[in-house]
Amino acid sequence: xxxxxxxxxxxxxxxxxxxxxxxxxxxxxxxxxxxxxxxxxxxxxxxxxxxxxxxxxxxxxxxxxxxxxxxxxxxxxxxxxxxxxxxxxxxxxxxxxxxxxxxxxxxxxxxxxxxxxxxxxxxxxxxxxxxxxxxxxxxxxxxxxxxxxxxxxxxxxxxxxxxxxxxxxxxxxxxxxxxxxxxxxxxxxxxxxxxxxxxxxxxxxxxxxxxxxxxxxxxxxxxxxxxxxxxxxxxxxxxxxxxxxxxxxxxxxxxxxxxxxxxxxxxxxxxxxxxxxxxxxxxxxxxxxxxxxxxxxxxxxxxxxxxxxxxxxxxxxxxxxxxxx
Amino acid sequence: xxxxxxxxxxxxxxxxxxxxxxxxxxxxxxxxxxxxxxxxxxxxxxxxxxxxxxxxxxxxxxxxxxxxxxxxxxxxxxxxxxxxxxxxxxxxxxxxxxxxxxxxxxxxxxxxxxxxxxxxxxxxxxxxxxxxxxxxxxxxxxxxxxxxxxxxxxxxxxxxxxxxxxxxxxxxxxxxxxxxxxxxxxxxxxxxxxxxxxxxxxxxxxxxxxxxxxxxxxxxxxxxxxxxxxxxxxxxxxxxxxxxxxxxxxxxxxxxxxxxxxxxxxxxxxxxxxxxxxxxxxxxxxx
Numbered sequence: 253x254x255x256x257x258x259x260x261x262x263x264x265x266x267x268x269x270x271x272x273x274x275x276x277x278x279x280x281x282x283x284x285x286x287x288x289x290x291x292x293x294x295x296x297x298x299x300x301x302x303x304x305x306x307x308x309x310x311x312x313x314x315x316x317x318x319x320x321x322x323x324x325x326x327x328x329x330x331x332x333x334x335x336x337x338x339x340x341x342x343x344x345x346x347x348x349x350x351x352x353x354x355x356x357x358x359x360x361x362x363x364x365x366x367x368x369x370x371x372x373x374x375x376x377x378x379x380x381x382x383x384x385x386x387x388x389x390x391x392x393x394x395x396x397x398x399x400x401x402x403x404x405x406x407x408x409x410x411x412x413x414x415x416x417x418x419x420x421x422x423x424x425x426x427x428x429x430x431x432x433x434x435x436x437x438x439x440x441x442x443x444x445x446x447x448x449x450x451x452x453x454x455x456x457x458x459x460x461x462x463x464x465x466x467x468x469x470x471x472x473x474x475x476x477x478x479x480x481x482x483x484x485x486x487x488x489x490x491x492x493x494x495x496x497x498x499x500x501x502x503x504x505x506x507x508x509x510x511x512x513x514x515x516x517x518x519x520x521x522x523x524x525x526x527x528x529x530x531x532x533x534x535x536x537x538x539x540x541x542x543x544x545x546x547x548x549x550x551x552x553x554x555x556x557x558x559x560x561x562x563x564x565x566x567x568x569x570x571x572x573x574x575x576x577x
Numbered sequence: 578x579x580x581x582x583x584x585x586x587x588x589x590x591x592x593x594x595x596x597x598x599x600x601x602x603x604x605x606x607x608x609x610x611x612x613x614x615x616x617x618x619x620x621x622x623x624x625x626x627x628x629x630x631x632x633x634x635x636x637x638x639x640x641x642x643x644x645x646x647x648x649x650x651x652x653x654x655x656x657x658x659x660x661x662x663x664x665x666x667x668x669x670x671x672x673x674x675x676x677x678x679x680x681x682x683x684x685x686x687x688x689x690x691x692x693x694x695x696x697x698x699x700x701x702x703x704x705x706x707x708x709x710x711x712x713x714x715x716x717x718x719x720x721x722x723x724x725x726x727x728x729x730x731x732x733x734x735x736x737x738x739x740x741x742x743x744x745x746x747x748x749x750x751x752x753x754x755x756x757x758x759x760x761x762x763x764x765x766x767x768x769x770x771x772x773x774x775x776x777x778x779x780x781x782x783x784x785x786x787x788x789x790x791x792x793x794x795x796x797x798x799x800x801x802x803x804x805x806x807x808x809x810x811x812x813x814x815x816x817x818x819x820x821x822x823x824x825x826x827x828x829x830x831x832x833x834x835x836x837x838x839x840x841x842x843x844x845x846x847x848x849x850x851x852x853x854x855x856x857x858x859x860x861x862x863x864x
């Protein structure tokens with residue numbers, strides 16, 4: 253599937269009844285365009301094949317085979333077809349299922365908070381009631397420029413007794429908080445992710461809201477709708493495409509949960525090395541060197557991602573259809 | 578008359594205050610941790626644990642800074658250069674590659690085009706953790722594991738950039754302009770480089786910034802691929818130092834100061850290129 257084997261047709265050329273010389277010239281032009289299209293696309297598709305298609309294929313292949321190394325790893329390595337054995341091993345492994353459960357809880361807390369929070373902030377900024385709007389936006393956006401691992405580092409210190417001014421503040425009021433306890437560790441991770449991405453998604457929503465025609469909003473004000481009703485019943489439905497996009501990307505990123513828990517695991521016994529599916533994959537591949545198990549877990553994670561993304565688009569598609577009716 | 582006015586005005590005033598209070602609280606939520614990082618980076622180890630952040634009596638930012646670059650034989654400076662190399666070069670090449678492909682998707686017609694574009698969009702969804710093990714195995718088979726290329730080549734791949742490139746091409750490059758260039762006898766690629774690429778400028782900058790952020794943030798791939806500390810990017814290096822800090826606390830001030838420095842390039846890039854990416858985001862969000 254290389255770019256050059258495809259046959260581009262100029263988007264602008266319209267077939268008309270024309271003399272043969274014209275047709276020949278058009279054919280030559282089309283060939284030139286085909287070549288140019290191939291040149292422009294080849295670098296990207298070369299990357300797509302090497303760092304995407306082949307790895308995905310390899311992951312699927314590895315999940316069905318197992319390297320049996322006879323005699324303590326000496327002698328020739330042979331790949332043995334084991335069918336669904338690795339999948340059975342992954343899906344009956346309580347630590348993997350626990351990781352899936354953790355991510356499910358994490359998504360259920362994180363995604364609604366993120367989408368609602370970013371949308372509310374964007375609507376507030378769009379309402380015209382906010383002073384120093386540009387500065388507020390810049391402040392909210394700032395954490396996006398902080399790399400994920402550093403965001404996790406900052407919050408880890410803010411969660412650490414002895415260093416954290418927050419814990420001191422609570423201690424002053426005679427409240428002891430343990431941000432990395434059994435019940436607080438997932439909300440603590442949600443907080444890090446929320447802090448990092450809230451401002452970015454707010455900017456996406458704000459940009460979409462700015463594109464809503466002013467007449468629509470004026471009409472709703474003339475109809476007697478207050479600012480809250482205008483925001484929720486007029487503006488929000490008009491930026492649904494952005495809401496779906498943000499929800500989708502947030503979901504895809506949330507399912508990959510890795511950086512924050514890995515860093516926090518350095519300081520919290522509540523996070524083990526198989527806390528999330530991604531950590532499970534890393535642990536299986538690079539600590540236990542069980543490639544087929546890691547590959548099977550990867551494919552399961554991939555299938556979950558595809559299924560949930562498809563679910564989001566289907567669900568919003570149905571909402572679309574209802575609106576038309 | 579005045580009575581009805583004031584009853585009408587009061588909830589609005591109240592609403593305005595509430596709105597501003599909510600926004601102010603949110604801004605404090607996003608800013609205070611960064612402020613903490615700035616303050617903490619000026620404290621020595623003892624002051625850090627004595628939690629008297631606001632006192633300036635023991636200002637030791639300069640000391641922390643020289644400690645940072647002296648620690649472990651100046652590894653931090655090395656990591657910083659590595660990160661810059663991975664991120665700036667990777668995002669530059671990656672953005673050019675993705676935007677060129679997006680432009681071709683927009684301006685040329687060929688069989689199975691939408692199916693192929695669907696494949697590109699599908700690639701956006703695939704988690705990096707799924708690709709890491711096979712990429713590692715491929716790199717170790719080709720002898721690239723634990724080299725610059727093992728991290729650099731995979732980060733060039735940016736399918737979302739192709740999606741954005743197609744949208745920008747639709748929005749910024751009118752077909753008539755290309756047609757005019759063709760009439761003037763310009764070849765297809767000349768027209769792209771001389772005419773279209775210039776119009777795609779803001780889009781290119783947006784894709785570049787997205788990718789710069791992603792590569793600067795990249796943590797999982799280097800962790801899988803690299804064992805040589807000299808090749809680490811800042812993110813992985815700080816992670817490593819932080820894991821040493823629980824045993825040897827002299828690492829705490831260095832990790833904090835190092836984190837502060839690692840935040841600066843992206844903030845700088847976002848501020849300098851603000852004019853471009855704001856426009857770019859709008860295009861991405863509306864379509």
